[in-house]
Amino acid sequence: MTSISVKARPGASDDTRARTRRRIARAVVGVLLALYGLVSVYPFLWMVSAAFKDQIEVVRGGHLIPRNPTFETLVDTWNELHFFDFFLNSLLVTLYTVVLTLVIYAAAGYAFAVLRFPGRGLLQKLFVSLLFVPGITVMLPIVLLEDRMGILGTHFGLVLPFVNGGAPLSILLMTGAFLAVPLELRDSARVDGASELRIFTSVYLPLARPALITVGLLTAIPTWNEFLLTRVSLNDPSTYTLPLGLQTLSAENVPHYNNLMAGALIVVIPVIILFLSLQRYFVNGLVGAVKG
Amino acid sequence: MTTAPRKTVPGAVGTGGDSHRTPAAAPGTGGTGKPRRPRSYEALTGYLFVGPAVILFCVMGLYTVGYGFALSFATWNGFTPNWTWVGLDNYADLLWRSPVYAPRVRHAALNTLWVMIASPALTVAVSFPLAVLLNRVRRLQSVLRSVYFLPYVTSGVAVFFAWQYILQPDGAINYLLDSVGLGSLSQPQGWLGNPSTAMPTMIAVTVWGHVPVAMLLYLTGLQGIDRSVLEAAELDGAGWWRTNASVIWPLVRPITAIVMLLNLRESLQGFQTFLVMTNGGPGDHTNVLGLEAYRLAFLKNLAPTLGLASALGWILFAAALVLALINLRALRSKT
Numbered sequence: 001m002t003s004i005s006v007k008a009r010p011g012a013s014d015d016t017r018a019r020t021r022r023r024i025a026r027a028v029v030g031v032l033l034a035l036y037g038l039v040s041v042y043p044f045l046w047m048v049s050a051a052f053k054d055q056i057e058v059v060r061g062g063h064l065i066p067r068n069p070t071f072e073t074l075v076d077t078w079n080e081l082h083f084f085d086f087f088l089n090s091l092l093v094t095l096y097t098v099v100l101t102l103v104i105y106a107a108a109g110y111a112f113a114v115l116r117f118p119g120r121g122l123l124q125k126l127f128v129s130l131l132f133v134p135g136i137t138v139m140l141p142i143v144l145l146e147d148r149m150g151i152l153g154t155h156f157g158l159v160l161p162f163v164n165g166g167a168p169l170s171i172l173l174m175t176g177a178f179l180a181v182p183l184e185l186r187d188s189a190r191v192d193g194a195s196e197l198r199i200f201t202s203v204y205l206p207l208a209r210p211a212l213i214t215v216g217l218l219t220a221i222p223t224w225n226e227f228l229l230t231r232v233s234l235n236d237p238s239t240y241t242l243p244l245g246l247q248t249l250s251a252e253n254v255p256h257y258n259n260l261m262a263g264a265l266i267v268v269i270p271v272i273i274l275f276l277s278l279q280r281y282f283v284n285g286l287v288g289a290v291k292g
Numbered sequence: 293m294t295t296a297p298r299k300t301v302p303g304a305v306g307t308g309g310d311s312h313r314t315p316a317a318a319p320g321t322g323g324t325g326k327p328r329r330p331r332s333y334e335a336l337t338g339y340l341f342v343g344p345a346v347i348l349f350c351v352m353g354l355y356t357v358g359y360g361f362a363l364s365f366a367t368w369n370g371f372t373p374n375w376t377w378v379g380l381d382n383y384a385d386l387l388w389r390s391p392v393y394a395p396r397v398r399h400a401a402l403n404t405l406w407v408m409i410a411s412p413a414l415t416v417a418v419s420f421p422l423a424v425l426l427n428r429v430r431r432l433q434s435v436l437r438s439v440y441f442l443p444y445v446t447s448g449v450a451v452f453f454a455w456q457y458i459l460q461p462d463g464a465i466n467y468l469l470d471s472v473g474l475g476s477l478s479q480p481q482g483w484l485g486n487p488s489t490a491m492p493t494m495i496a497v498t499v500w501g502h503v504p505v506a507m508l509l510y511l512t513g514l515q516g517i518d519r520s521v522l523e524a525a526e527l528d529g530a531g532w533w534r535t536n537a538s539v540i541w542p543l544v545r546p547i548t549a550i551v552m553l554l555n556l557r558e559s560l561q562g563f564q565t566f567l568v569m570t571n572g573g574p575g576d577h578t579n580v581l582g583l584e585a586y587r588l589a590f591l592k593n594l595a596p597t598l599g600l601a602s603a604l605g606w607i608l609f610a611a612a613l614v615l616a617l618i619n620l621r622a623l624r625s626k627t
Contacts, residue, residue, distance in 0.1 A: 025532075029425050036422055037439045039500070043454040044442070046464045050457065064464075108345035116331065117338030123346065130353050134561045134612065136582055137605030140589045140598060141356035141363070144370070164352035167345065196337040225448025228564055232590050243449040247568075250453060257457050264450035275445045279438055 047268070050261035058258040077262040085238065086245035087266065090224060093155050093241055097162045097223045098216050101170055104163065106212065109174025110200050114186060124175075130168050135228070143232055153235050162223050170215045177211030178204055213281040217274070224271050242267045364602035369594055376596075382603035393600065399576060400584045403491065404560060407580060410495045412555035415502045416548055422503070423510035424536055437511070444504035452568040455497050459483040484570050487577045494578050497565060502558070506551040513544040553619045557612050581608055 050058050052069045077083055111117070112124055142161050143152060151157035181204055189199045205212070227243045234240055237248070246263045249255060275282070364382055366375035381389075386397050426436060443451070458464035459482060466478035479486050483493040517540065525539045563582030566572060572579035581604065589601035 029428060033422075033425055033429065033436055036418075037436060040440050040442055042464070043451055043458055044446075046458045047450075047454040059462075104344045104348065107341040111338045111341035115334050115338035115341065117335035120338065123342060127345070127349065130349070133353075133357055134605055134609045136561065136563075136585045136589070137360045137602060137609060138353075138356040140601060141359040142352065145351075145356060145359070160348065161352055164348050167349060167353070171345070196334075196341075200341075221445055225446070225450075227449045227568070228586075246449055246453065250456075260453055261457060264453050267448070267450035268446045271445050272442065275441070276438060279441075 044268070047261045047264050050258050051265045053258050055256060055258060058256070058261075073258045074262045074265070077259050078266065081245070081249065081259065081263065082237070082240075083242070083245060083263060083266055086240050086242045089155065089239060090241040090243075093158055093162075094220050094223045096155065096159045097166075098219050100159060100163045101166050101219045102212060102216060105167065105170035105174050105215065106205065106208070107200070108171055109178050110204055112171065112175045113178035113181075114204070115196075124171075127171050128168050130164075135165075139229060139232065142229070146233065152233055153239065155239065157233055158226075158230060158241075161229060162219075162226065166215075166219050166222075169218060173211050173215050173218075174208070177208040181207050210281045213278055217278055217282050220274060221271055225267075360602050360605065363599055364606050366599045367596045368598045369592075369596040370598050371594065375599075378599070382599045383607065386600060386604055386607065396576075396579075396584060397581070397604070400579045400581045403577070403579055404581045406491060407495055407498065408556055408559040410492075411498050411502065411559045412552045414495070414499045415506050415555050416551055418499065419503045419506035419551070420510050420541070420544070420548070423507050423514055424540070426507070427511060427514045437508070440507055441504045443501050447501045448564075449568055452497075452565055456484065456569050459493060461485070484578075485574060487574050490570060490574060490578050494566060494570065497569070498559070501565070502555055505554070509547050509551060510544060513547040514540065517543055549619055549622070553616060556615050556619070560612050560615070561608050 045064060049064050049066060051074055052071070053066045054068065054070050054073065057067060108127075112120060138161075146152040146157045146160075149157075151160075185203055185207075186199055189203050194202075225243060226241070227247075230241055230244050231247070234244060237245075240248070242263075246260070246267055249260045249263050363375070365379055366377050367382075368375045386393055388394050422440070426433060426440075429436065460466075461480055461482040463482065465483060466480075469475060469478040479489055484490050521539065521543070522535065525535045530538065561582050563580050563586060566578055566580050566583050567586065570578045572583055585601050585604040585608065588597040588604060
């Protein structure tokens with residue numbers, strides 16, 4: 001085919017006019033994109049700002065850059081308000097949830113993608129249908145059930161519903177990733193006499209690393225931020241996760257916004273770091289899921 | 293490879309609980325030979341691999357859904373040993389009969405309707421142009437993409453408190469308006485304290501949280517568009533606006549449908565932002581249906597409202613299902 005990039009223009013003046021117009025267009029695009037970037041990060045900017053202000057300065061509002069920036073607010077929040085404990089609890093709950101999710105749904109995804117067994121299609125449909133059940137209708141039964149099982153208020157009692165809640169998306173992503181692995185690999189492994197478990201762990205899992213990371217992130221982020229079920233199931237402050245600990249700060253009569261924002265920063269920073277360090281895989285994995 | 297001996301042991305299946313009613317008998321896998329291994333072995337491994345997921349699903353999924361559904365036909369306060377069966381009474385009470393609950397539900401439904409109209413529309417209106425613009429940029433695209441995605445990553449209590457902080461009477465939004473000379477627009481009672489600005493503000497925060505995923509979906513769609521289609525449009529003399537409006541927009545319609553569907557569902561059932569930021573206030577002006585269901589379920593200590601809460605949840609579910617079907621139908625008829 002012929003190249004169609006720019007139509008030949010007669011005069012030089014037209015050419016320069018077109019060039020200026022393109023330059024203006026590019027500047028407008030740049031400004032618009034930067035503006036939305038600002039909208040995106042605006043709450044964070046003030047969160048960071050308030051976290052470095054002291055009690056007096058934060059109520060005066062105003063300036064984004066603190067006049068007397070201080071680490072004391074962050075240190076205070078971390079030490080005196082039990083944020084270290086909340087942080088550990090969050091870390092444990094998130095870790096358990098992610099590990100269980102990856103183990104259970106990688107295996108299920110492998111079964112759905114590779115193995116043939118009666119009832120496969122029906123099971124697959126059941127899992128996807130879970131996506132449409134509203135959270136609020138199952139929250140109450142979950143609490144009542146866990147109360148009866150004796151795990152209400154424990155971290156284990158949070159992990160189970162979190163893992164199950166992520167089932168539809170995790171299975172979808174894992175099945176998609178395993179379907180992309182060429183069947184010849186499996187067949188040759190079978191000819192070599194490898195067991196099904198062996199094929200799964202040493203052929204399929206390594207090839208599905210981007211999908212595993214995506215599922216991990218898509219599980220870790222909402223788990224880290226989860227609030228509703230945590231709030232209705234946990235009673236003992238020593239079991240609180242970060243979002244719940246944060247809420248206790250705001251529940252005081254007059255919330256100290258510098259401490260509240262320092263706490264918010266402590267909640268937010270770990271997920272941001274996690275996301276930024278893995279975002280390359282994440283976006284690709286997500287894109288793959290949308291296309292597939 | 294030759295054809296595999298596939299039809300060897302048809303009777304040996306059915307190792308698991310249910311019989312061998314394989315739906316649509318596994319399409320594909322046509323030519324690939326399957327060495328050795330009998331099918332019963334493969335089926336057994338299959339069940340072992342999905343086993344943990346199925347067990348968890350049965351307990352945490354099926355059981356709780358069934359339990360919640362049954363509860364929606366009963367009256368219970370969560371403490372007495374027995375339920376009182378009332379049939380469809382809960383649904384009738386919520387929808388029209390009860391003088392206490394029906395007006396509250398109706399009011400919350402109206403608020404929810406506003407969110408359901410405004411949030412998906414605004415999310416599409418922001419994220420589609422954003423994706424189109426971002427798609428033109430070579431340098432810094434991945435940096436910007438990450439920046440735009442931050443609201444999703446942090447979406448939760450922490451960032452809602454940050455919003456609450458900047459929406460205060462002497463918060464950063466009013467400060468920003470004052471400093472760019474739009475001081476007349478600032479809200480002396482705070483954006484969430486004024487009944488007439490509370491709802492629009494909450495919708496704006498909701499949209500802010502929904503744009504990241506929508507933008508990413510659109511960006512994926514845009515990058516999947518065949519270049520020759522765009523070149524053909526350019527050859528036909530279509531300008532930038534025209535190309536976007538008449539070529540690209542129709543091509544990404546499936547993505548618009550997905551974005552709308554996710555957003556509608558979230559607007560109908562989600563309420564965490566409202567719970568944390570306004571708790572329905574001021575004066576129930578931002579009370580939404582999800583929040584009302586949450587209150588009925590968890591904040592009425594000894595009152596027997598658990599059945600009502602469950603029924604309201606199922607009404608929300610039914611509404612979401614109807615919307616999903618309408619959405620799918622609309623999508624199908626246009627493509």
